[in-house]
Amino acid sequence: MRLGGLYPIFEPNVALRRDPAYKPETPPNLRFVRPDSIDDLDDIATQLDRYGLSAIGAPGALWDRSRDECAAFGERARELGIMVGEANFNDNLLVADRELADQRISDIRRGLLHADAMQCRSLHILPGTKVPAGGLLTAHPEMFTDAYRAELREVVLRVMDGLDLQHTRFLIEPFNHSFFYQPEDIREFYDAVDHPRVGFQMDVVNMIAMDTYFDTTSLIHRTFDLLGDFVYSAHVKDLQWDYGHLTLKWDEVLIGEGTLDLATYLQRMDELDPDTPCYCEHLPDEASYAHNFAKVHEAADRIGVDVKRRVGQLELGD
Numbered sequence: 590m591r592l593g594g595l596y597p598i599f600e601p602n603v604a605l606r607r608d609p610a611y612k613p614e615t616p617p618n619l620r621f622v623r624p625d626s627i628d629d630l631d632d633i634a635t636q637l638d639r640y641g642l643s644a645i646g647a648p649g650a651l652w653d654r655s656r657d658e659c660a661a662f663g664e665r666a667r668e669l670g671i672m673v674g675e676a677n678f679n680d681n682l683l684v685a686d687r688e689l690a691d692q693r694i695s696d697i698r699r700g701l702l703h704a705d706a707m708q709c710r711s712l713h714i715l716p717g718t719k720v721p722a723g724g725l726l727t728a729h730p731e732m733f734t735d736a737y738r739a740e741l742r743e744v745v746l747r748v749m750d751g752l753d754l755q756h757t758r759f760l761i762e763p764f765n766h767s768f769f770y771q772p773e774d775i776r777e778f779y780d781a782v783d784h785p786r787v788g789f790q791m792d793v794v795n796m797i798a799m800d801t802y803f804d805t806t807s808l809i810h811r812t813f814d815l816l817g818d819f820v821y822s823a824h825v826k827d828l829q830w831d832y833g834h835l836t837l838k839w840d841e842v843l844i845g846e847g848t849l850d851l852a853t854y855l856q857r858m859d860e861l862d863p864d865t866p867c868y869c870e871h872l873p874d875e876a877s878y879a880h881n882f883a884k885v886h887e888a889a890d891r892i893g894v895d896v897k898r899r900v901g902q903l904e905l906g907d
Contacts, residue, residue, distance in 0.1 A: 590858050591672050591897045592885055593644030594622035594878045595824070595868040618875050624648060627662045634669055634899065636875075640882040643899040644866035647676035647709045652700035663707035670899040674866030675790075675822045676704045676712040681725055682744050683717030683737075690744075697748055705757040710866060711822045713760035713790040716741055716767045728766035738768055742782055754786050758821045762790035770796060772808075776815040789816045791823035791858075794841070794849060802830060802839075806850040813857040823858060823867040825851070825885060841871055844884040851888045859894045 597619045615623055621633035623646040637643065645666070651659055666673050678697045684690050697714070704712045719729040719737065731737050749759060761769060768774050775789065793805065793812055801808040813820075827847030831838040844851060858867055869881040889896050 591644040591864060591866045592882060593642050593674060593866055593868050595646040595675060595870040597622050598871050598873055622878060627665050630665050630669060637899050640879060641886055641896060641898055643670060643897050644672045644674040647673050647704060647707060651676050651703040652696040654703060656703055656706045659703040659707040663709065667903040670901050670903050672866055672903060673707055673709040675868065676709050678712060678714050679725060681717040682714065683719060683740060685721065694747055698752060701752060701754060701757055701759060705754045708756040711758050711760045713762050715762050715764055716769045726764065726766055732767035738778060745782055745787060749784055749786060758786050758788045760788045760790040760821060762792055763795045772812040772815040779819055788821045789819035791820045793854060794826050794828050797828055802848055805848055806853050809850060809853050809857055817861065820861055823865060824870050825867050826870060843877060844881045852892050855889050855894045856892060
């Protein structure tokens with residue numbers, strides 16, 4: 590397993606973060622979590638080594654960058670012993686506007702090709718919303734129907750149609766706003782897609798439900814048993830129930846403050862390809878990332894799970 594950080598949330602104003610015009614620039618001290626360009630790579634090595642990391646996220650909006658820029662970024666990262674493990678695409682692919690949907694499918698296809706030139710291990714999406722003006726996390730009743738499953742399958746296959754990817758896989762991340770939430774439903778979806786380059790973005794905390802909040806161990810085992818063969822990247826975080834809120838409110842919290850069975854999660858991660866990246870995410874500052882990295886290392890050391898450090902030049906398979 591390789592450890593890294595992703596997706597810092599350093600802007601406390603939620604309304605601003607949800608504004609489509611909001612274009613955050615990662616603070617310099619968090620570029621080791623997600624560098625903006627090749628110029629950042631040499632500068633972040635010290636921080637990666639300080640926290641025992643060897644994975645980073647790709648720069649944003651790969652589809653808007655040149656293929657040569659992406660290839661050069663990946664080559665320099667590998668020279669420094671760094672895996673570029675994950676890119677993301679945050680535009681809703683299931684919009685009703687067909688022209689806009691076609692443009693976004695074109696963008697993500699270009700993003701996948703550029704990720705492949707970078708030798709980035711994965712590019713992932715969340716299932717798209719059916720709320721016309723909603724953000725990606727906005728729920729709609731249609732998103733739990735068979736018709737929505739069929740539409741998402743069609744979009745995934747359109748994205749992948751004819752792409753010759755050698756290094757990158759197209760992953761889907763689970764969330765509680767659609768059917769793509771519990772491992773049994775997700776496995777059924779992958780069996781229907783049946784594409785060798787389509788996989789699963791592991792994030793078991795996103796899959797916690799009322800019956801597993803106090804039993805994340807069983808959820809972890811179900812998820813890896815059913816979906817382990819599809820996992821090419823993972824997230825690790827924790828979840829806490831805010832009992833002071835009516836009626837239900839769950840919050841991401843620092844690792845150790847919630848109910849995630851971290852030891853079992855890492856043990857099951859250890860069964861995967863040893864180059865599989867696992868990312869701490871959604872944190873506001875370096876101290877919070879440092880806390881979570883330390884918790885992962887402590888648990889891994891205690892149970893004998895190897896977390897790969899940055900050592901020499903990196904050679905990647907497919």
